Amino acid sequence: MPELPEVETVRRGLHRFVVGRHVQRVEVGRERTVRRTSRQQLIDGLTGTTIIGANRRGKYLLLPLDSGDEVxxxxxxxxxxxIADAGAVRPPHTHVVAHLAPGVGYGAQELWFVDPRTFGEVVVFDPTNVAVEIPDLARLGIDPIADDLSLAVLRRLLRARHRLLKPLLLDQHVIAGIGNIYADEILHEARLRPDRMSDELGPAGERRLHDAIHRILPAAVSAGGSTLGDxxxxxxxxxxGSYQDAHRVYGRTGExxxxxxxxxxxxTVSAQRSTHFCPRCQR
DNA sequence: AAACAAACCTGTGCGC
DNA sequence: TGCGCACAGGTTTGTT
Structure with missing residues (x-):
């Protein structure tokens, strides 16, 4: 569900309300959520630390701790x-609870990780050893918002490969953060069909794709991301968020x-994902 | 190299 | 009302 704009919205919330807070106690429900290591390793790595930052790379949230580790x-x-007041009733599928100590101007609170489908994960790791502990994070591609994705760099990424645009935009090892909604919205904005080949766009097509990435993603961040019906x-x-109101193709099949x-x-279906486009606008 | 298929889970909406 | 199926914002692993 969450793509770069949604994860960035969460990051901003963490930056404002959680950075600087001390973690007094940690509870882990479902072990699957911490499967990269273990229940005990998350508890030991997080308990007694202070969260000193809130960063994002692609769809990954990264919280540096005063211990030198990161969540x-x-x-x-x-x-x-x-985030909730201490003692608040937890929703179903709350798998991790971090108890945040009270401070000046606020009381004790809890940070919850809730995840019905349990695909998500939480882990404490050593950032100097990221290539071993979280290989996919280490191999992540360029982040179009956090990094500088210039037209020249994008051109090189596109021309160095012979790939369909939709699977390419979804490939986190090339560009990090774009998911199924924003891939479709970006391709519509760029007036490019999702089945065009990356190395056959021409200078004008490449420029339109570059412009579209830098228009759609910041607009979605400003809107607080997309929240669908569920x-x-x-x-x-x-x-x-409210960016769902600005969707022009995603979820509009037949309109x-x-x-x-x-x-x-x-x-259509591409990369095993539903893909939406206007055959008249997009070529 | 790159596309495809299945797998990991739970919940919801829809046709019958 | 109930059942079964399709489908969902993501990613990994194995196969063509």
Whole structure:
């Protein structure tokens, strides 16, 4: 569910409300959530530390601790990070609880990791050993918001490969953070079909793709991300985003294209993911 | 090298 | 009302 704009929204919440807080106690319910290491390793690595930062790389949340370790949180399909008053009733599928000490101006609170489908994970790791402890994080591609994805760099990424655009945009080892919703929205904005080949776009197509990435993602971040009907994605306080109202193709199969007013939105499957585009706007 | 298929889980919505 | 199936914001692993 959450892609770069949603994860970035959570990161900003953590930066504002959790950085500087001391972790007094940690509970782990479902062991699957901490499967990269173990229940005990998460408890031992987090208890008694202070969270000193809130960073993001692609869809990975990274919280540096005063111990020198970092917490990595990946929400995958259904993960949520929520903040609540100490003792509040927890929702079903709350797998990790970090008890945050009270401070000046606020009381004791709890940070919850909630995840019905249990694809998500939480782990404490040693960032100097990331290549061994979290190989996929170490091999992540360029982040279009946190890093500088220039037109020249994007051109090189596109031309060095012979790939369909949709699977390429979803490939976290190339560009980190774009998921199924934003891949479709970016390709529509760029007026490129999802089945175009990356090395056959031409300078104009490459430029449109570059522009689209840098228009869609920041706009979605500003809107607090996309929250669909099931409200699975919410921010730290349980509030949804509003970018779903700006979707032009995602979830609009069979509807008239908002952009051209002539085409009809088609749904195909690419990279095993539903793919939406306007055959008239996108070529 | 790159696309495809299955797997990991739970919940929801829809047709019958 | 209930059942069964399709589908869901992601990623990994193994196969063509």
């Amino acid at each position: 990595m949180i990946h929400l995958r399909m259904s993960g949520q990070v929520l 409200a699975q994605y919410v921010d730290l306080f349980g509030a949804g 008239r294209c908002i952009t051209c007013g002539v085409g009809w939105i088609r749904r």
